Amino acid sequence: MLVMIMVTNRRFPEMGSGGADGRRGIERMTAQRRAILEELMGVDTHPSALELYEMVRQRLPRISLGTVYRNLEIMSEEGLALKLEHAGAECRYDGNVSPHCHVRCLGCGRISDVPLALPEGLAVEAEKASGYRIAGHRIEFDGWCGKCRRKRRKARRGE
Numbered sequence: 597m598l599v600m601i602m603v604t605n606r607r608f609p610e611m612g613s614g615g616a617d618g619r620r621g622i623e624r625m626t627a628q629r630r631a632i633l634e635e636l637m638g639v640d641t642h643p644s645a646l647e648l649y650e651m652v653r654q655r656l657p658r659i660s661l662g663t664v665y666r667n668l669e670i671m672s673e674e675g676l677a678l679k680l681e682h683a684g685a686e687c688r689y690d691g692n693v694s695p696h697c698h699v700r701c702l703g704c705g706r707i708s709d710v711p712l713a714l715p716e717g718l719a720v721e722a723e724k725a726s727g728y729r730i731a732g733h734r735i736e737f738d739g740w741c742g743k744c745r746r747k748r749r750k751a752r753r754g755e
């Protein structure tokens with residue numbers, strides 16, 4: 597089980613507007629951000645930026661991967677999206693920002709929601725145990741998804 601940390605630095609300033617066309621640029625950015633957010637909220641697959649880019653491109657063919665990355669950064673800072681980070685793996689994003697648990701596949705890296713009600717006193721217990729004032733939590737399990745389990749079974753049988 598891993599506890600994840602949200603990145604809160606703002607490394608990517610908004611770009612793509614500028615000059616006399618600045619206003620139109622901002623409007624375009626807003627439409628792009630809305631499209632990204634709508635696509636993200638429409639799935640529970642926790643897509644990577646690249647996967648999301650492929651989805652949004654169906655609607656906005658001229659959008660760039662950089663724009664998707666930048667908007668995802670800003671959206672996670674603003675609390676509109678969750679950024680799921682994992683050492684050595686691509687970041688994945690979640691449009692569902694209500695507290696919930698995740699499970700990550702050790703084989704293919706996919707992430708699924710775990711509909712699990714956590715014990716109500718958990719935050720209080722964590723405060724007592726750590727001396728911190730707890731503001732939230734990220735809980736991620738890891739394991740093997742059905743597809744990867746079948747693949748491993750086949751490999752063991754030498755198929």
Ligand SMILES: [Zn+2]
Pocket residue numbers: 701702703704705706740741742743744745
């Ligand atoms: Zn898997």
Ligand SMILES: [Zn+2]
Pocket residue numbers: 642690692696697698708709
């Ligand atoms: Zn989720």
